[in-house]
Amino acid sequence: MSTTIRWAGVVVLVAALFVVPPLYGQFLPQRISDYLIFGLPALAVALIAGHARLLNIGVGATFGVSAYAVAILSQHSVLNPWLLMLGAFAAGLLVSGLFAVYAVVATGLEYLLLTLLTTSAFFTLPLLFAGITGGENGLPVKGAVDISFGLDPLVGNGFYWLLCAITVFWCVLSWYLLASRSGRVMVAIGRNPVRAAAMGYSVRAYQVAVTLYSGAIAACGGWLYALAHAFVFQDLLGLANSVNFVLYSLVGGVDTIIGPLLGTAGLRYLGEYLGTTQSTQTQLYLGVALLVVVYLLPTGVVGGFRQLLRLRYLVRSRGQTDEPLSAALAREAGLDTLLGGADE
Amino acid sequence: MIQTGVAPFVRPTWWRTAVLAVAGLLAVAACGGAATQSGGSQEATGPAITIGVLDDQAPSTAVEGAEMRVNTDLAVNQINSSGGIHGHKVNVVFADPQGDPSKAVTLAQQLVQQNNADILVGGVLSSECLGVENLVARLQVVYVSSTGCAAEAFTAMQCNQYSFRITPQGRQVNVPLSQYIVNTYGKKWAIIYPDYAFGQSQLAAYKVGMQAAGGELSQIIPIPYPETNMAPYISKIQTDGSVNGVINSEVSADLVRSSEAIAQFNISPKLPIVGVFGKERFGGVYPPSLTGDIGQSPELSDAAKENSFDVAYHTAFKQQLGKEDPTIINTLGNDKSVPGDLGYEAYTAITALKEGMLNANFSGKADTSKLISAMSKLKAKQGTDFPGGDFQMNASDHQGVTTTYIAKISGQQEQVLTTLAPDKLSAIGTCQAK
Numbered sequence: 001m002s003t004t005i006r007w008a009g010v011v012v013l014v015a016a017l018f019v020v021p022p023l024y025g026q027f028l029p030q031r032i033s034d035y036l037i038f039g040l041p042a043l044a045v046a047l048i049a050g051h052a053r054l055l056n057i058g059v060g061a062t063f064g065v066s067a068y069a070v071a072i073l074s075q076h077s078v079l080n081p082w083l084l085m086l087g088a089f090a091a092g093l094l095v096s097g098l099f100a101v102y103a104v105v106a107t108g109l110e111y112l113l114l115t116l117l118t119t120s121a122f123f124t125l126p127l128l129f130a131g132i133t134g135g136e137n138g139l140p141v142k143g144a145v146d147i148s149f150g151l152d153p154l155v156g157n158g159f160y161w162l163l164c165a166i167t168v169f170w171c172v173l174s175w176y177l178l179a180s181r182s183g184r185v186m187v188a189i190g191r192n193p194v195r196a197a198a199m200g201y202s203v204r205a206y207q208v209a210v211t212l213y214s215g216a217i218a219a220c221g222g223w224l225y226a227l228a229h230a231f232v233f234q235d236l237l238g239l240a241n242s243v244n245f246v247l248y249s250l251v252g253g254v255d256t257i258i259g260p261l262l263g264t265a266g267l268r269y270l271g272e273y274l275g276t277t278q279s280t281q282t283q284l285y286l287g288v289a290l291l292v293v294v295y296l297l298p299t300g301v302v303g304g305f306r307q308l309l310r311l312r313y314l315v316r317s318r319g320q321t322d323e324p325l326s327a328a329l330a331r332e333a334g335l336d337t338l339l340g341g342a343d344e
Numbered sequence: 345m346i347q348t349g350v351a352p353f354v355r356p357t358w359w360r361t362a363v364l365a366v367a368g369l370l371a372v373a374a375c376g377g378a379a380t381q382s383g384g385s386q387e388a389t390g391p392a393i394t395i396g397v398l399d400d401q402a403p404s405t406a407v408e409g410a411e412m413r414v415n416t417d418l419a420v421n422q423i424n425s426s427g428g429i430h431g432h433k434v435n436v437v438f439a440d441p442q443g444d445p446s447k448a449v450t451l452a453q454q455l456v457q458q459n460n461a462d463i464l465v466g467g468v469l470s471s472e473c474l475g476v477e478n479l480v481a482r483l484q485v486v487y488v489s490s491t492g493c494a495a496e497a498f499t500a501m502q503c504n505q506y507s508f509r510i511t512p513q514g515r516q517v518n519v520p521l522s523q524y525i526v527n528t529y530g531k532k533w534a535i536i537y538p539d540y541a542f543g544q545s546q547l548a549a550y551k552v553g554m555q556a557a558g559g560e561l562s563q564i565i566p567i568p569y570p571e572t573n574m575a576p577y578i579s580k581i582q583t584d585g586s587v588n589g590v591i592n593s594e595v596s597a598d599l600v601r602s603s604e605a606i607a608q609f610n611i612s613p614k615l616p617i618v619g620v621f622g623k624e625r626f627g628g629v630y631p632p633s634l635t636g637d638i639g640q641s642p643e644l645s646d647a648a649k650e651n652s653f654d655v656a657y658h659t660a661f662k663q664q665l666g667k668e669d670p671t672i673i674n675t676l677g678n679d680k681s682v683p684g685d686l687g688y689e690a691y692t693a694i695t696a697l698k699e700g701m702l703n704a705n706f707s708g709k710a711d712t713s714k715l716i717s718a719m720s721k722l723k724a725k726q727g728t729d730f731p732g733g734d735f736q737m738n739a740s741d742h743q744g745v746t747t748t749y750i751a752k753i754s755g756q757q758e759q760v761l762t763t764l765a766p767d768k769l770s771a772i773g774t775c776q777a778k
Contacts (some may be wrong), residue, residue, distance in 0.1 A: 027458035034450050127540055136540040137497045138445070138471045140478045154453065154482055225446075232476040233445045234540075235469040272451065275440035283402070283442060 018164050022157040029160035033153065035265040036167045037228060040221030042248035042260035044214035047245070048173060050254030051183075052210040053190030054103055058115035059121040060242030062099075064232070066092035066222025070147070071232040072132055073141040079143040083224055092219020095122070098211050103207040107193075116239065123238040138233030141226050148227040163224060167261070170217050175257050177213070183237045186210055218245075251293050253300030260303055364662045368385045372421040390431035393701065393708060395491070395694075396455030397421070397436055398466035398476065402443030404596055405468040405492065410675040411624060411687035412466060412491045413438070418664040419694035422728075430700045437461055441472055448472035449479055456483050465693055468492035470542055480506045486715050490509060490693040491686045494595075496545045500773030501745035506712075507777070508719050508737070510696045510744040511642050511689045515549035515749055521640045522553025522616065524750050524762060528618050534563035534581050536602060537593040537730060541568070546593040563587055567594065567602070574587050574598075574605035581611055591618040607633030621751065621758075628680025630753055638752045643688035643732040653731035661687065688732055695729035696722060696737075696744065709726030720777075736766045742777040745769040 021028040041063045049054045069091035070084050078084060102114045127134035133139055145151060151158035177183045186206050189196040197203045226232055235241060244267075252263025267290075274285050297304035397416055403410040416436060423434050437459045446466055448777075455461040464480060464487040467473040473493035480487040481504040489498060496514035498507070525533070535542035535550055545548045547564065554560055563586075567577045582589055590611065594602040603620050606612055612633055621639020623630055647658035661683045665673055673681065683691065685722035696719070702713055704718035722737040724730050726747065733747020745766040751758045 027454050030453060030457060031450075130544070134497075134546070136470060137502075138474050138498050140502065144482075201405065229446070229449050229475070229479070230482065231449065231475045235445055248741075268567060271442065271447065272439075272454070275442060275447070275451065276438070276454075320707060 006165065012241065014164075014168055014333050017036070017168075020224050022160065029157050030154070031269075033160050033163050033228060035268055036163045036261070037221055037224045037266040038245070038248065038268060039261035040167065040170060041218040041245045042252070042258065042264045043170065043174065044218040044221075045245045045249040046252075046254050046260045047178075048210055049218070050256075051178060051187050051190055052207060054211065055112040055206060056099055056115045056211070056214075057239070057246055058095075058099055058114065058119040058122075058206045059214070059245050060239070061119045061237055062092045062095045062215050063216040063222040063225070063245070064237030064241065065122065065259055066097045066219040067226040067232045067236050068126070068133060068222075070223055070226035071141045074147060074255020075132075075139065077142075078148050081147050081149045084143075084226075088223035088226070089216060089219050090214055092222060093212060095294070096219070097233075099212075099215065100208040100211040104302075114141060119237075119242050123234065125237065126234045135232075136234055137209075138231055141230040141232065144230075144319050153228040153230075159228070166220065166224065167173075170220065171257050171261075174217075178257070182206075190308040201343040247290065251290070251297075251300055253302030253304075253306075256300070256302045259300050259302035266301070349516065358534075359546070359745075368457040368774065386757075390428065391707065392435045393429055393435045393460065394435045394437060394461045394463055395463045395697070396452070396459060396461030396675045397438050398448055398451060398464070398468075398472065399438045399442055400443055400448075400466070400468040400472065400492075402468075404443060406675050407596070407624060408468045408491045408686055410672040411471055411683065412468070412690040413672055413740050414661065414665055414668055414676070414703040415683060415687045415690035416465070416490070416661055416694055417668070419691050420700070421664065421669065423661070423698050430705060430707070432707055441467070443469060443472075445469065445471040445475045447473045452476045452479055452487075453483065456485055460483070460709075462706075463488070463697060463715075464601070464711075465697070466487045466490045466690075470495035471499070473498055474502055474609030477502055477504065477507045478539050480504070484712060485709060486697075486712055486719065488693045488697055488719075490690045492579045492689075495542055496772050499741045499777075500775050503741045503743075503775040505617040505716055505742075505777045508696075508742045508744070510692050510735070510737075510746070511685075512743070512745045512748060512769050514545055514772055515552050516743070516745065516772055517640045518546065518549040518763075519553035519556055519770065520748070520764050520768060521551055521638075521750055522559065523557040524747065525589060525591075525616070525618055525638065526557035526559035531559040532562040532587045533559060533591055533618075534565065534615075535561050535591040535593065536567055536577060536581070537591075538569045538595065538598060539566035540569045542591060542595070543567075550591055550593070561591075567598070569598075571598075572601065575608070576608050578602065578611070579606065580603040580607075581609070581615075583611055583614045587615065589618060590749070592617055592619040594619075603631065603634060607631070612636060614650065621753070622686065623682050623756075624676065624679075628677030628682050630756055632755075635755055638750065638761070639753075640750050640764075641685040641688075642692075642748050643683065643685050644749060644760070645682045645684050645749060646756075646758065651726075651731065653727055656728070657691070658683065668724070679719045692732075692735065693732055693744070696724075696735065699724060699729060733763075734766050738771055741771060741775045743772060 017186060021032050026030055044059050047056050064086040069087045073084055073087045105182055106114055127135055130178045149213050150161060153159040185201050189203050193203045248264040248267055249260040251267055253259025270289055271286055349570060368417055399409050399412045418438050420434050428434055437455055439451040439455055456624055461519050464485055467476050468491060473489050476487060477498060484509055487507045494513045499509050524716040551561060563582055565580050566576050593601055606617060612621050617637040619639055620634055620637045622640050645653045665681055700715055704714040706715045720737060720739040724735045735744060735746050737744045747766060748764040749760050750762045751760045
């Protein structure tokens with residue numbers, strides 16, 4: 001299929017994202033808005049953990065701090081939407097800067113624990129500064145629609161379109177960066193930092209860059225959350241929220257751009273559906289569903305779909321190569337590496 | 345060779361995954377959740393009034409969620425079996441936020457915008473209720489908190505014209521309770537409290553109460569949240585006579601854990617324990633260690649035999665319980681289940697709404713302003729709708745007050761020590777619900 005047709009397909013799909021929910025009406029634009037907002041930090045997880053292999057589970061802290069920044073600024077009569085956006089990004093990048101320092105000074109399990117403990121610490125901040133954060137009660141965001149460029153998140157489609165545009169922007173930019181030389185270097189560093197360093201790449205610089213970039217995406221999510229819901233609370237900063245973002249990303253496909261968005265939509269919809277269709281076993285069903293997905297689709301939904309496409313390709317191209325089909329299938333499943341085959 | 349590792353991420357099949365993702369995103373989101381509904385009999389015939397209920401079934405709020413479910417169903421069935429609201433049947437749409445405030449806000453929005461709920465009820469955690477309270481001012485629908493939602497801020501700081509709370513909370517009940525225990529047992533008290541906003545507001549309320557009564561909190565023990573091991577904190581309580589008693593303001597599972605720890609350290613025989621009350625928190629049966637404990641509640645655990653309204657309410661509760669999900673029945677203690685104050689909060693949230701809707705001639709969202717006006721002026725004597733005692737709504741902050749009992753646990757019995765009329769409970773703050 002030619003590149004032109006592929007691009008045309010993408011344009012049609014993006015157009016559908018912009019057009020279909022508003023045409024469908026009811027609650028659909030608001031529902032997807034929520035998925036897109038939570039999908040952004042999930043995308044940040046995919047970039048930092050899936051591609052760069054930095055096991056950061058503190059994305060929720062970045063998301064939450066940005067949301068709190070909007071609420072706190074609005075409480076202090078800062079209602080200019082651009083200033084609020086800048087404030088949210090600045091706060092988010094400040095937290096990301098901390099994680100970037102961790103990326104420089106620590107690796108592996110040590111890095112994981114540092115992000116975990118930092119996120120736990122951030123969870124307590126609203127209680128420590130209850131006077132300005134509202135403590136456990138949370139904090140309303142003032143300013144009504146003025147703070148969201150005059151777009152009402154509850155009425156009409158303007159805010160939904162803004163969200164779509166922002167999400168598409170981050171997806172395209174992320175895809176472009178990953179496909180670029182720098183993106184490939186970053187992925188290579190994730191796979192084998194020692195080898196990449198030996199080839200002359202500045203491993204730490206790349207890790208700092210990807211941490212700040214993914215932090216900017218998470219901060220954007222926090223900013224949009226505050227605008228959409230006009231209320232922030234302690235749980236936004238917590239470990240549970242961070243773990244949710246990791247789950248969204250894992251279920252959708254941690255090494256893809258669009259998988260985290262799909263994972264977010266799927267898991268959040270499942271939780272909402274179960275929460276409104278039966279009475280008491282929501283979390284049990286949700287847990288079982290997660291186990292099934294993780295067990296059957298270890299590369300996520302999108303990763304699994306990709307594997308299916310590759311298998312179909314292999315089956316179709318049988319006979320055109322000397323490699324036995326069984327060996328090709330094993331290679332696709334990664335069994336050759338497990339059994340001692342070289343992948344490099 | 346590094347390219348081998350990179351290649352899968354830039355394979356030309358990305359557009360196909362994009363197709364799958366966007367199509368999936370749209371398909372998944374388009375399938376609106378068919379919410380759990382329950383209604384009543386066939387007697388009400390007009391267009392239905394829909395109440396969206398945020399019934400939190402998270403493990404940490406299982407008892408509150410179960411009581412909310414049973415008592416909401418009970419009250420709604422009673423409304424419908426008596427003809428509904430001027431001929432309009434009442435439907436309930438339940439949604440479970442699972443202890444997640446962001447889900448609570450999303451579901452509240454969904455209930456109104458997708459399920460066409462005319463009124464919102466529920467939410468258990470303070471952050472859920474405060475988030476929804478903030479939302480309803482934008483959605484312009486009436487919201488009544490149910491079981492839980494104990495943060496004073498709900499009516500003391502963030503009040504708005506659309507939000508109502510029926511049962512008294514915080515210093516409204518802690519101040520008179522403090523006065524009673526200071527007058528009865530002495531001036532110096534220890535307090536254990538969960539170290540987050542709810543616990544801190546409880547601490548502030550007891551400080552105010554103690555000051556008003558001429559007493560003091562001479563030992564303050566914050567317990568971090570979350571903390572499952574209570575022993576290090578409970579063991580700090582002084583039993584050498586330097587305090588006259590212990591106030592336990594823990595809640596939910598932490599309340600049970602702290603009570604058990606107090607019993608293990610043999611503190612309860614030496615000092616009166618205040619704040620632990622309500623059989624529903626213990627599966628319908630008080631542990632022996634709670635004998636002698638003192639608490640306050642708008643409803644006693646067992647029906648007062650001389651109160652026919654209360655007897656009827658408890659009987660109806662048992663009958664309704666038999667129709668519920670086995671998990672809910674089990675959570676509440678099977679045949680030992682009682683509504684208690686947690687269930688009473690949920691029951692009276694709906695009966696207060698019923699009175700408000702009847703007075704406002706409410707038939708749907710278009711009558712919201714009439715309902716607000718009627719709810720603001722609501723006042724009821726003890727009866728079928730308020731079996732525990734009288735009720736009165738404060739028009740300025742939309743905080744209700746009810747008859748409140750201060751009682752002492754004695755085995756499985758509750759001995760009423762004093763009864764506080766609604767007008768003896770002062771307002772929490774000066775918030776104006778506009």
